[in-house]
Amino acid sequence: MLLQELNNETKGKDSHTYLDLYTDIHTLANRMNQINNEILDVKDMLKNTKEEVKRLKKCLKVISAHKQVLVDQSEQLFWKFQNLLPVEQLHRDAPQFFWNRSAVADPHSINNEFLNQIAPLLPTSQQSLLHSTPLYKFRNGRARWNKDKGHLDSTHCPHEEYWDAQCNLCKLYGHIQWNCPQHCCLNCGTNCGKKPRQCKNKKSK
Numbered sequence: 001m002l003l004q005e006l007n008n009e010t011k012g013k014d015s016h017t018y019l020d021l022y023t024d025i026h027t028l029a030n031r032m033n034q035i036n037n038e039i040l041d042v043k044d045m046l047k048n049t050k051e052e053v054k055r056l057k058k059c060l061k062v063i064s065a066h067k068q069v070l071v072d073q074s075e076q077l078f079w080k081f082q083n084l085l086p087v088e089q090l091h092r093d094a095p096q097f098f099w100n101r102s103a104v105a106d107p108h109s110i111n112n113e114f115l116n117q118i119a120p121l122l123p124t125s126q127q128s129l130l131h132s133t134p135l136y137k138f139r140n141g142r143a144r145w146n147k148d149k150g151h152l153d154s155t156h157c158p159h160e161e162y163w164d165a166q167c168n169l170c171k172l173y174g175h176i177q178w179n180c181p182q183h184c185c186l187n188c189g190t191n192c193g194k195k196p197r198q199c200k201n202k203k204s205k
Contacts, residue, residue, distance in 0.1 A: 093190060114145075121150045126171050143172055156181055159193070 119130055129152065146153045154172035157163050158179050168177040176193070177183055183191040188201035 118145060118152075123151055125166060126151055129171055146173070149173075 115130055119127075122130070142155055143152045144155060152172055154167065154170065154174035156179070157174040159175065162175050162179070164173060165176050166173050167175055167180045169180045169182045178185070178195060179191055179193045181191055185192050185194070185199050185201075186196040187199040190201075192199055192201065
């Protein structure tokens, strides 16, 4: 409106100068309008983005809550399943199964080099393991190095009360000789955990 009034009043006066001036002003005005429109578009996009962020935050809360519910249910099912297992009976009836699958992750790979390194640290009762025990038993994860106590532990530990006990058969710590996978009860034919005279089970035919 103001530009139009100015144009009317200067009409006929140095028309060439004013014509170029008004053309430039008109071009700038159009560009300004475009910029204002773009600013409005950006504001709308920002508003929509904020609303989307709010929606995503709500979704994230719902997903996190659902995840926690699933984790809780998973833990409950795990404990129920664990309580259903006759652990002691399974260890007694299938010792070889647990013996073959009892490898425990250890930062040291028990090989000849490692055995040579720990040899001076082993108690006298385990020195014989360095010469009489086949190395494959260590490689298969049947023994692990107990750095805190300075001896080799068995990965076969069916009873918590014997974790610090040394087996008279395999010389490893973690079980007694009657639970040792190398033991075969004369009465029941398994490593039942009882002395033969105390075992009441009979060898299955």
